[in-house]
Amino acid sequence: MLKVTNLHVNYGGINALRGIDINIEENQIVTLIGANGAGKSSTLRAIMGLVEKARGKVEYDGEDVTDLPTKDIVKKGMVMVPEGRRVFEDLTVEENLILGAYTRGDFSGIRAEIKNIYDMFPRLKERSWQKAGTLSGGEQQMLAVGRALMVKPKVLMMDEPSLGLAPLLVRDIFEIISRIHSQGNTILLVEQNAKKALEIADYAYVLETGELVLEGPGNELLENSKVQEAYLGEAK
């Protein structure tokens, strides 16, 4: 479904990514784990066209989307929930959702989608007329996810969805991700909470300073001693 080959990204002379290869099959949850600064976010941002790719290729459904601008990538069905939620704080919850459907033209379809999102997150319905900036961190994360779902994405990318949330909410978020996945969505998840991410992932990649050092099915990596030591905080 999504195939990234030999992806390189440079930030003013610093090689943030040095040849990343990722492959995501339809209906999979694939996760990217690694320490801070390993290049997880850069990978997502490069796929979405938010940062320039120095080298490499991104294919989506067999089509080359390497050089497409972000808006066209979104139109193809790839959507990203950015790190730190980034809801539009001055806009109401409902306006945020409507903007999520910016590329859709079918008014009744958008209405129906908003209803779906409200069914999924009743808290958002209660607060539909509130400004997004007044929501709690967890609610904002739900809104950011809901906003991304408004276009019925074929591939949903999430950048650190659990970052900065209380442990109970982290559990909620991972439940939500599993639920979205069970509805037939393909997900690329970037997480620093490696344990939780590996538990739900079909396949996982481990990034270290801009390079892939390990990959394999999620449950296999959970058992891997190197991963346990470096990312799961467990002694050998």
Added chain:
Amino acid sequence: MGNQGLLQHLANGISLGSLYALIAIGYTMVYGILRLINFAHGDIFMLGIYITYYGVLFTSIPWWIVFIFASVFTGLIGLLLEKVAYRPLRESPRITILISAIGASFFLQNFGIVVFGGRPKAFPIPNVFNRVVKLGGVSISMITFVIPLVTLLLLLGLTYFITKTKTGMAMRALSKDYETASLMGIDINRIISITFFIGSFLAAVGGIMWGIRYPQLMPLMGVMPGLKCFIAAVIGGIGNITGAVLGGFILGLGEIMLVALLPKLTGYRDAFAFILLIVILLIKPTGLMGEKITEKV
């Protein structure tokens, strides 16, 4: 000064304030989205008046159709200005694009001098605007009455556009967070073009009514109103549309009242705007309705 006189001045102040408000909106909308002070905005206003002048004098099209076409055409010129002078510099440091704005302003002024001629021209005023309306014992000219009315209608339309339409929402989203807006699939260039169109369109409508009220046309006529409306936008809190309208009215009313109540200070009329700016910025640096600017991380 009697009651009548006061009402008369009030009407004039509201009328001038409306014009300032219409022009100030263009500054504030562009600033809201690009963080750019569009120094050429006053000259776009001037172009709008001249385009109308030539349209009325050299075509046989009814004046009100000319007014509409000239406003739309001026809107398109604003859109073109952004494409030519600002878009290529979008990734450059902010000071570069600001210098380009100053350059664009000088260019348009000198373009005006070369093409329209430096000698003042008289704006052709349709007769209907010369009529006198009696409102509660006060006689005011039709245009003094029409200006606030047109302004009110445009403000209602603009408010609807900004709050209810998807493009308006995208505009508000863009003014806060470019990157996330693009993640929604929003075409940033298109929204910026629309912003420039609306700002320039409103400046042209303001310009036409300005021309009817102050019918002397000169290529540099946009400089002072441009500066004052920029001040109005800053007083109101730049980036905030309601603030720009408020600033426009404060400035317009203040100016007229200053002249009416203290005739000796008439010569300081233009200085009033700048003094007010300094005072308000000293008390509230973000302007009356401006938010505290927090740098995005």
